Amino acid sequence: MRIAVVGLGKAGLPLATVIADSGFEVIGVDIDDRKCEAINRGENPIPEERGLDELIKKHSGKGLIATTDYEDARECEVFVVIVPLFTDENNNPDFSILENAFRNVGKILKKRDLVVLETSVPPMTTEKRVKGWLEEESGLELESGEFYLAHSPERIMTGYSISRLKEFPKVVGGVNGESGMKAFEIYKNFIPNLHLVSSARVAEFIKLIEGCYRDVNICMANELLKIADELGIDFYEAREYANHEYCQIHLPSTGVGGHCIPVYPWFLIKEMENREKFGYARLLRTARELNDEMIEYWAERIIVECLKLDKPLSEVKICIRGITFREGVKELYHSRNLALVRLLMSKGLNVFVYDDLFSKKEMEKLELKWIEPKDADIIFDAFALKLE
């Protein structure tokens, strides 16, 4: 059986290699021709992904062929779509990339093929939008059983995606009963810890509420850190002894970044607001706003620290150490550390950055001033939340 994986990014490429490693012929489709060529040469574009190097070397150019042309995937019977879904400045999802991918899949879709969406999406995206795009382009009808459509939200974590796919529980749900069964049977071959849920809608919701759990709990950790600071209490000591079987207080931060956690709550918040159920997502919205506002708290803490120095405030060299959205992942999407840098700059402060993962040149391209931490007057470690 041939399986197409559409989207060879941080989530798609590990999945494509794991499917190939289970003995399927995989056609990987991506818009980036350089990336496709590199993959076909056996090069790994995500070096921080444990175990990916090996799988790419083993399968690329053989069981895994990368291509920019959907036509090369025409012989596939299964199409897994795992392309990014971005949100605009108002936190509304922009479906254009997803729509483009599915319309292209629709053009080559044949009777009895299975399509699985892996991208995390707002509720009912699979059963409404995706179904519509596929039916329009293919002329096939889902209700008549002419093709199958399911959702199995990716649960990867960059750096640990291969082990997540091999060990972590994953869910799959169909737009109808046969779709769920069909997707479950095929996915079971490469996802050992797989659970069939009652619908694609439930599968969508499961992924979103996981993100909400994280976002709200990180917000609570941030709030408790502020309260502890105000009371002269070491938050980390309190957290250590508060946590046990029934209490899992998270770690505080400068906010929540990346493609996932800060985005998913908005899918539910916006959906409820569109339905005029304004009060139904009040906690989620509050947590989202508070997490985004955390940079103001840290900016104030940094300024208070600067005031202790015997120097004009504008001359204090402030180094923000760590600007990625998560430690060890070279990714700036929705990075609150970067937002903190920009906030401090907007106040007229003399802000520099340092990050192990970025060169001086790369930083300067982003219009940021680079500094060796030792040359700064004050260092804020954005991951350890330590001021030195």
Next chain:
Amino acid sequence: MRIAVVGLGKAGLPLATVIADSGFEVIGVDIDDRKCEAINRGENPIPEERGLDELIKKHSGKGLIATTDYEDARECEVFVVIVPLFTDENNNPDFSILENAFRNVGKILKKRDLVVLETSVPPMTTEKRVKGWLEEESGLELESGEFYLAHSPERIMTGYSISRLKEFPKVVGGVNGESGMKAFEIYKNFIPNLHLVSSARVAEFIKLIEGCYRDVNICMANELLKIADELGIDFYEAREYANHEYCQIHLPSTGVGGHCIPVYPWFLIKEMENREKFGYARLLRTARELNDEMIEYWAERIIVECLKLDKPLSEVKICIRGITFREGVKELYHSRNLALVRLLMSKGLNVFVYDDLFSKKEMEKLELKWIEPKDADIIFDAFALKLE
């Protein structure tokens, strides 16, 4: 060594028996003379507490003597205070019971005695209020080492208190270093899983943030249930598959009741508001309000169900099944199920109650109408959240 336990309620009595069971002579002090007499006769006033019967039979009248007279505790070297702290209608703590207990302890306090507060309290209660009451009444000075004062917040759960004391992690922190050490050494004799933290203030905070974690997470479960209902999704199915090592979505409810979880967040919220840090407890306040507002959601759900019946709304017999704050615990303090009953009554609906733990007579004393569920038109199971 003789140890006084002041307060023989649901938290104090299990602790007193566990201390007695470790070989100490325990003087239990309580204002309720009937309760003291019953305990001295070997009767257990908290039958739902697993293992308590046996410990009371074994020690009462021997290693454990209950009394209403603080004078009987004069020979004790350790005073453990575990009396209730209620909050008023504005959610401000009412310290009168606590103050009375500590002033009485102060009157019999001798040099080098240790006092430990077990009641969960607002931040800095131990180091400020309790210290003040004890010093005023005893004439002794804490700073000069004339007595010791520590806080070790109770972590019991009615029904499981004995096993909690024997197995669960517990913390203790002193108002000064010597107090912490002294309390740790003595407590270690009857609390095996004991951790010394750096101060009484940290110990207070640890207990409060545990409550906050629960309150916020129950609020999130309630919010996600509302969203799931709106989307036509089975919340419980989604929760089952969303939860794993890194995701612990709680169970929804009619709100949060009892003496602990709905009270502790207010201690932090009020403290921050008193300091004019209004934004510092915004998530905690939002969660608290939303949990209390859940009865409105359930009232609406019940009314919508009533409307399906072919009867005038005012004639539909509604049975709320389960009115205690928690299933299996005969306690109505801050019960949201009871609040739901009153809310429905205030709307002019024909509301009845049923609870396995209460007789018809007891219900009628509370001015509630009792019904056998089978005689009702609609039953709302307030624990299972099921409408029948």
